[in-house]
Amino acid sequence: MEKGGFAMIRLLLAVFLLATNAAAQPLASWNDGPAKSAIVGFVRAVTEPGGKDFVAPADRIAVFDNDGTLWSEQPMYFQLLFAIDRVRALAPRHPEWKDKEPFASLLGGDVKAALAGGEKSILEIIMATHAGMTTTEFERLVKEWIATARHPRFKQPYDAVVYKPMIELLAYLRDNGFKTFIVSGGGIEFMRPWVERVYGIPPEQVVGSSIKTKLEMRDGKPVLVRLPELDFIDDKAGKPVGIHTHIGRRPIAAFGNSDGDLEMLQYTAAGEGRRFMLVVRHDDEKREYAYDRQSHIGKLDRALDEAAARGWTVVSMKSDWKKVFAFE
């Protein structure tokens, strides 16, 4: 009886989806133009039963970069802003930071000086703020921060500083049988606590950079403790490695915005059959930011040339998007 009841619910759900799908306008925040046409054309081609480009649903894997592709990455990577907030919160427990870089500069409010040491400084800040607690504790810290911190320019929670057209694109792909994954240089555990709610992407479909964890017994219960040791950097040539480790098959569509995504785009393009590669270009200073070849964050240079040379879709935020953010 339960079985029958369940099946009936499923059936009703299918009818309901049919009705709402027909009513909802996919890609509503996209202006008509070459980018939108290219997306729709690709999706139609790979989903048309019997068509020459048809791809079975199981192989409809789409991978999305996060920073600069799904949410903003200016004035600096949001995860770095989280880390800086953590340094401030932890400072009372670390009196030695007053005389120790990069912490001293950070606590003095001089972020630029703190980051002058480059990768080494950033790594020190990350390890001091991302390691030394259980995975459950870290998840709670991220959730609290996402709920309370505000973007300096937009005065919105960071998870509202996400691109509405890209969220519509994720939904459009899933409605057409795609499985959507994040493949980001950002921390995998920094994304998982909120991306399911915001992007509809479950934790098991998130690929990112990571530090090592170790199983320990605490109060007779097994917990995973985060260690101050890099495990994997999911950026540049690491992205295809991360894709292979987590997904185990080559995507047929890839979405990025910077040179850090180039290898992921190339790896996707190198598969057989119809493929789709898209680059989001930040050219809208008014509604968001404008930066590309010279930027320290989200530098888009080689990938822009390659997109032009190979006919990949380049999205102009300025002209292709009706709206950038839902809060506009």
Next chain:
Amino acid sequence: MEKGGFAMIRLLLAVFLLATNAAAQPLASWNDGPAKSAIVGFVRAVTEPGGKDFVAPADRIAVFDNDGTLWSEQPMYFQLLFAIDRVRALAPRHPEWKDKEPFASLLGGDVKAALAGGEKSILEIIMATHAGMTTTEFERLVKEWIATARHPRFKQPYDAVVYKPMIELLAYLRDNGFKTFIVSGGGIEFMRPWVERVYGIPPEQVVGSSIKTKLEMRDGKPVLVRLPELDFIDDKAGKPVGIHTHIGRRPIAAFGNSDGDLEMLQYTAAGEGRRFMLVVRHDDEKREYAYDRQSHIGKLDRALDEAAARGWTVVSMKSDWKKVFAFE
């Protein structure tokens, strides 16, 4: 129009599933008894809408060990048999192996002597046979082996030496909204080429041990090359780490057969709400094998004690399973 056509297909599919679900007998190869009752009771409890143990579909994560839980692991791990076959195939290209252990003994047919060096010998065999090619080439080698090699006792392809009741269990869980994962000490890339076809588990839901890979350009195309360097051992205390890395949330059900699964079972049990832990016990010498506390392969000792102490379900292959293999 295409959208409408698609929706109609989905609707017809839902009606079809309704009909077949009602007709098919779940867990048909399981004898009525405490193990089957425990499984059905758990699934009913977590899927009953409004029930006190209800779990949302997204959190219905079930993890399965592979060797000894889904397929056999005797007379030795099948992946080791694959490696030995590869050593034989590669021997003409490695004349130096004639005088070098563990290869010399292996080629002389003395597997026992070859493995006398323990973990070190096994690692040498694995690296010599699993690294040095692209991921695509390795996938092809695995597929060829699975298609042609035969189990020494059952004279069947290795992917037929899988437990029919466990395959029914996987399907039963999925029919009830579970997402099923493999979490195995075996090589992730040794499983992915065939587990979707045999278990219905897609590559992105396979967690296993791995060696490192590296992106290289070959003939202008990006490929991933397998390196002779360990990346991750997904066994014992590694299993919760692998679960966390790949799945990112704690399973509510775990299925294993040996002490290598103990930490995974404990980690699953330590979550809040209703949980299900099951241990497959190999006690059927006639239809399969009988081994537990003293076995070198798939040793079941501490996990058996803990299962008894904590009321986890222990499956007797002999008395709980009507059939072990489909080919019987």
